[in-house]
Amino acid sequence: MPRGFGHGGPWWHTRFRGAGFRITVPRQAILEVLSKTQKHLSAEDVYMAVHRICPTVGLTTVYRTLELLVDMGLVFKFDFGDGRARYELALGPKGERHHHHLVCTNCGRVIDYTEFIDDEIELLQQTEKGLSKKYNFDITHHLIQFYGLCDKCKGR
Amino acid sequence: MPRGFGHGGPWWHTRFRGAGFRITVPRQAILEVLSKTQKHLSAEDVYMAVHRICPTVGLTTVYRTLELLVDMGLVFKFDFGDGRARYELALGPKGERHHHHLVCTNCGRVIDYTEFIDDEIELLQQTEKGLSKKYNFDITHHLIQFYGLCDKCKGR
DNA sequence: ATATCTGCAAAGACTTTGCATGAGA
């Protein structure tokens, strides 16, 4: 059965019920928005998209829900240096969405890349193993970003 | 001659003069503070430390100077997810301070590690090369962070 | 029934900006 839908509704319902969290309209709308994009959305972005599905949902709820999802490990939170956090679905460390980022320090453009991920992942898993042991950490995820000037900004 | 001091004063004076920036008391104090620690300082941390050297320097100047140093590539700016930016001296991509981070998502503790850097650097340089070519980016630096629970937080 | 969740408004925290004064080259 493909990831996504089972008998009891969307896949994440189980995670929610198991943790004692309630399945509500705002939460469903927020997860729907996150599932339907490949972009890195800010809280405001999510809020505006959710607003089209369910106009009564407030920005506060968006923030609270995103925090909850991050804590549950369902969503990753990123910082690209422009002062607002970005969010995207996690879907597992080797899941179909996993990628790293290339960030332009001038215009803020962010490119997702997956080209070199396989080699990176291999090395990272070794590193994770070594680090976990040495520092007694439970490592849950990682972040790799390259910074520089994009093609449009480098000739300036 | 060791990096650090030449005839005309500290090493960064040349960089400043060359770029048309002035060498001022606040800037010297801020760079002195950054050179004398291995920690990741917030703007407020820098401000307080600078205040002991030169009490007239304001927080605004600290922010402005840190931004300048980041733009010049002399300082890196990090985000560990606690809402305030951290700064530390760059000293070159293979310089003596280069390291990656291990961040506890529960208590916010940050550990610098250098153990696996050599293998990582090698892979990263290949990746950088590939990315630069494919996306036509001038890559200046990278960020690698592992997230998880530290030994104190995992038993909770 | 009741503990959780939500929306609104207000507060909080970090960072940036305007402007007149002061200082480096």
Added chain:
DNA sequence: TCTCATGCAAAGTCTTTGCAGATAT
């Protein structure tokens, strides 16, 4: 001298919190 830098105060932005009413289980 003359442009650049600084400090203060105020404003700006993103994010969090308090609380009463609404909702899921």
